[in-house]
Amino acid sequence: MKINQSILILITVLISTFSFAQISTTRMNELKIGMRPNEVMKFYGKKPAAIVDDYKKIITINGVNFTFSIGKGYLSKTENDSYLNSISTTSKNIKTLSGIGIGSTLDDLWKAYGAKYDIYLNKAEFDSREFRIQDAENATLLLFELKNEIVTEIILNSYNPEECTI
Secondary structure (H helix, E strand, O other): OHHHHHHHHHHHHHHHHHHHEEEOOOEEOOEEOOOOHHHHHHHHOOOHHHOOOOEEEEEEEOOEEEEEEEEOOOOOOOOOOOEEEEEEEOOOOOEEOOOOEOOOEHHHHHHHHOOOOOEEEEEOOOOEEEEEEEEOOOOEEEEEEEEOOEEEEEEEEEOOOOOOOO
16 A cells, blocks of 8 residues: 555656646747647637748747747748747746746756756846757757846747857
8 A cells, every 4th residue: 555655646746747847948838849830820729821920929828828939940941931939938837847937046047957058148138147058959049038147038949050159
């Protein structure tokens, strides 16, 4: 009986951990960089024809607000090919696989990512900073916008690794 209890506790912990661990360097929840407009519209509830290049819209999926952008770029296979090229959130209901989310501190970011990745930290205007992780293999950037050393927005962008240097 103790073994079954232990297994149940382990499963509960894993489920609760992964229910918040939904941001990686390629996706936020169901939204994945490179998705085609018709795939995104399934979540948004609009017809694919409603999307045009440089389209930006807010979408709510499972209680999490995302801002997404559809456009052309590095992942386009043809000249007229559009895809999901940017996703961002300010929702506290979602975290990275390392447990970082809105409200995390700069120290939390360093502890979670400092030893694993090449990090770029940029001081922007006044009390604003940007903590950036580059995933060259997937041609994405995971950015954490900080104000007063606190994460206020998480952004995932595609980029052309041949044109982008950090």
